[in-house]
Amino acid sequence: MMNHIDISSVLRQTLACDLYSNLVTRPTGAAVRGQIELMLGESTDRALTIIDFTQVSMIDISCADEVVAKLLLRYVSDSPPNDAYFLFRGVMGDHWDSIETVLERHGLALVIVHEDRVQVVGVLSDDERHAWDATYRLGRANAADVAAELGADADDPAVLRQMGDALDALCRKRLVMPVDGWFVAVGTPRG
Amino acid sequence: MTTVITVPPSLDDHSFEQVLEQVAPLPPDAKLLVDARHARWASPYGLTALLTLAQTRSERPTFAVPELEETASYWARAAFFQYAESVYDIVGAYPKRRELGESNVLLEITPIGKSDDVHSVVGRVQERAQRIIKTELKLDPKAIIGFAMTLSEVCQNIIEHAGQGGWVAVQSYRWTKRLGRRVVVIAVCDAGLGFRKSLESSPGHLASDRWDDAAALEEAVIRGVSRFRDRSRGQGLAGARNYVGRWNGKLSARSGTARIAIVPSWDDDVPLAEGLSPFPGAQVQVIIPEAVSGVPDR
Numbered sequence: 001m002m003n004h005i006d007i008s009s010v011l012r013q014t015l016a017c018d019l020y021s022n023l024v025t026r027p028t029g030a031a032v033r034g035q036i037e038l039m040l041g042e043s044t045d046r047a048l049t050i051i052d053f054t055q056v057s058m059i060d061i062s063c064a065d066e067v068v069a070k071l072l073l074r075y076v077s078d079s080p081p082n083d084a085y086f087l088f089r090g091v092m093g094d095h096w097d098s099i100e101t102v103l104e105r106h107g108l109a110l111v112i113v114h115e116d117r118v119q120v121v122g123v124l125s126d127d128e129r130h131a132w133d134a135t136y137r138l139g140r141a142n143a144a145d146v147a148a149e150l151g152a153d154a155d156d157p158a159v160l161r162q163m164g165d166a167l168d169a170l171c172r173k174r175l176v177m178p179v180d181g182w183f184v185a186v187g188t189p190r191g
Numbered sequence: 192m193t194t195v196i197t198v199p200p201s202l203d204d205h206s207f208e209q210v211l212e213q214v215a216p217l218p219p220d221a222k223l224l225v226d227a228r229h230a231r232w233a234s235p236y237g238l239t240a241l242l243t244l245a246q247t248r249s250e251r252p253t254f255a256v257p258e259l260e261e262t263a264s265y266w267a268r269a270a271f272f273q274y275a276e277s278v279y280d281i282v283g284a285y286p287k288r289r290e291l292g293e294s295n296v297l298l299e300i301t302p303i304g305k306s307d308d309v310h311s312v313v314g315r316v317q318e319r320a321q322r323i324i325k326t327e328l329k330l331d332p333k334a335i336i337g338f339a340m341t342l343s344e345v346c347q348n349i350i351e352h353a354g355q356g357g358w359v360a361v362q363s364y365r366w367t368k369r370l371g372r373r374v375v376v377i378a379v380c381d382a383g384l385g386f387r388k389s390l391e392s393s394p395g396h397l398a399s400d401r402w403d404d405a406a407a408l409e410e411a412v413i414r415g416v417s418r419f420r421d422r423s424r425g426q427g428l429a430g431a432r433n434y435v436g437r438w439n440g441k442l443s444a445r446s447g448t449a450r451i452a453i454v455p456s457w458d459d460d461v462p463l464a465e466g467l468s469p470f471p472g473a474q475v476q477v478i479i480p481e482a483v484s485g486v487p488d489r
Contacts, residue, residue, distance in 0.1 A: 015310070024313050024343040025306040026351070057317070058336045060343040061430040094336040101430055 001047040003039065007067070008055035010035045023059035029066025036071060037081075046083040046177070048186065050113075054090030064098035069106050076108070076173055085174050085186050088112045109173055111186045118187035120175055131166035132175055136185035143167060146183075193253070198227040201368075202237030204378075204443065204476050210244065211468035223252035225279070230257045235360035235378035236476045238271045238300060242358050245278035246382040247471050256283030269360060270299035297323060297361040297375065304356035309346045313339050316361055320375070323363045327373050328481040330438060337434045338375070338479065344427035345379045345475050353383025353472060366480075370457055373481040382472040386411045386446040393417075404447030405465045412444050412451050431477060440479040445470065455480075 008021055014031040023029065040049060053059070059067070068088075075084050091099060091112045100121070103109060109122030120132045134149040135141045143163040147154040154160070167183050170176035176183045196213045199206040214223070225241065233241075245252050254275055257263045263285045266272060272285045298316050303309065321335050328334075342361065349357040363375040387407035390396060399406065410416040415429040428444075432453055435442045443452035443460070450464045457480065 022310065022313050022317070022339070022343075024340075025309050025347055027306045028310070058313075058339055060313075060340045060347075061426045062344065062347055065426060093333065097337060097433075098340060098430070101426060101433075105426060 001045050003047055003049040004052060005036055005039060005049060006052045006055065007032065008053075011056070021055065021057045023056055023063040023067060025060070026062040026066055029063035030070075032063075032067050033071050036067075037074070040084050041081065044082060046085075048085045048087060050087050050089050052089045053092070053095055056090070056095065059095050059098045061098045061101050064095075065102045065105070068099055068110070069102040069108060072108050072110060072174070073106060080174075085177055086110060087118075087187050089114075109175060111175055113187055118185075120185075124173075125166070125169075127162060127166040128169050128173075128175075131163060132170055132185055135167070135170075135176055135183050136188055139188055140179065140182040140184045142182060193222045193224050196223050196225045198225060198230045198241070200229055200231045202227075202230055202233040202241075204234065204236040204240075204445070204474075207237055207240045208467060210240075211470050214244070215468035219247070220249045222250050223248060224255060224282075225252055226255045228255045228258045228283070231259055231262050233262075233266065233271075235269070235300075235362045235376050236380070236474065238266065238269055239358040239360050239378045239380040240474055242271070242274055242278055242300070243380040243382045243472060243474065244470075245275070246355075252279055254279035254281050256281060256285045258283070268299070269296050269362070270301070274300055274302065274358070297363055298359065300358055300360045302356055303346050303349045303359050303379070303381075306347075306350060309343055309350070312346055312359060313343050316342060320361075323375055324479075327363060328375060328479065330479070330482055334438050334479070337437070341431045341434045341477055342377055344431050345377060345477065347427055348473065348475065349379065349381045349383070352386075352389040353381040355381065355383045357381025357383065357472070370480055372483070375479050377477040378475070380472065380474040385472050386444070390416065403449070403465075405449035405451070405463055408444055408446055408449055408451040409463070412442075412453075435477055435479065438479050440477060442478075443476050445474040446472070 010032050011023060014035055088110055103122035107123045109120055109124045111118060111120050130150055131146050134146045138145055138149055143160050144154040146163045147159050152159045167176060171178055176185050194217055196210060199209050267286045267288055270288060273288055275281060297319050298312060301312055317339050320338050324330050324335050324338060325332055346359050357380055359379045361377050363373060366374045387404050390407050390410060412428050415426060432442055435453055439455050441453060441455050441458055443450055448467045448469050450467060452460050452462055454460045454462055
């Protein structure tokens with residue numbers, strides 16, 4: 001299941017005012033996140049949600065902390081409310097400074113799509129970043145596929161364990177989905 | 192008995208200390224006449240700090256208007272008298288804002304008391320800031336959003352920590368005396384709790400041996416510590432600090448008896464001033480200068 005949440009629409013509903021297109025202040029961010037969580041709460045199945053910033057003029061750090069960081073923190077916790085994954089769209093350079101600041105503060109990462117290019121950003125180990133890139137390129141993969149894609153010895157148990165750990169960590173961070181014994185990177189085109 | 196407090200001819204964050212030095216020995220209920228008759232110029236910090244000063248007094252002070260028509264007119268355009276009327280008894284003639292037409296200041300003095308005020312301020316400044324930052328300061332357009340973001344964060348500091356309302360003003364002008372270049376300046380002043388009391392209200396706060404206003408400013412501005420246990424907090428001022436660093440600007444924060452500053456190479460201010468005359472609340476100033484010779488600093 002796929003959802004699309006236009007943050008500027010949520011912002012307008014939240015503020016009950018059409019005058020503001022800026023995501024600023026912590027209370028506004030908390031209210032916007034509340035609305036998003038309400039929308040997500042309606043789904044019990046696994047869902048990929050596109051969080052769309054395209055129409056947002058700016059986001060300050062306090063608001064980014066509420067809308068992005070606290071949203072992700074809830075879903076990367078040990079008991080997430082449901083099986084949700086997120087793809088962030090329309091995150092421009094203008095938004096990036098604030099979002100990067102809060103990702104670093106909390107040790108979080110997310111997947112963004114910009115002009116058809118999908119990439120993972122934020123705080124990841126080198127193994128996790130390489131494993132995500134390889135999984136995305138492959139479409140779906142297991143630890144051996146990822147090891148081979150990265151030019152490592154896919155028969156070496158230590159390498160397989162290393163890749164498996166990286167993929168497990170990416171699953172916990174909701175950047176990769178386990179699907180029928182395979183791993184699929186968030187943002188992978190459906191084929 | 193009324194004590195006359197003389198406002199210096201040029202009123203900025205440094206010369207405002209002269210005002211506070213005159214007020215410091217007086218009890219809070221002493222009757223003051225804040226005499227600005229000979230004032231010729233004031234920065235956004237100077238104007239917002241004058242309003243804040245009145246808020247710190249238990250006895251409503253009197254304010255004498257600048258005699259120079261040009262100065263009074265400029266202060267009126269910046270909305271100073273509009274708000275001074277609510278905190279001072281005013282002596283002397285000054286033009287009403289509506290008689291002066293459109294102001295050329297970036298953001299007139301604006302009260303900040305709730306989250307909506309920050310939305311309004313950011314929205315109002317964005318368009319005008321875009322023109323000034325690009326055309327007058329000749330900075331990369333990337334600086335525009337960061338400016339609005341910094342403005343938002345320093346205003347939110349009032350809502351989150353002051354415990355009462357404050358004031359913000361933003362202006363762009365040529366800073367001939369110290370820099371010889373154009374600058375855009377944000378001033379945010381309140382007479383609230385101040386950094387030290389705000390941090391002391393944190394449930395886990397443990398005062399160190401050297402716990403005072405200066406230590407509190409270091410914690411908040413340099414280390415991003417907040418009174419909230421939530422580790423999300425305290426990022427706003429850190430973000431503002433990063434922004435001024437990127438665009439070769441200056442950030443200073445005064446609270447109680449201390450002032451801390453992120454000092455760029457073009458300024459000779461001290462990073463930390465202690466033992467200043469007491470002034471309740473927090474007063475934050477951000478200065479972003481024009482890029483040198485049309486070449487962006489970054």
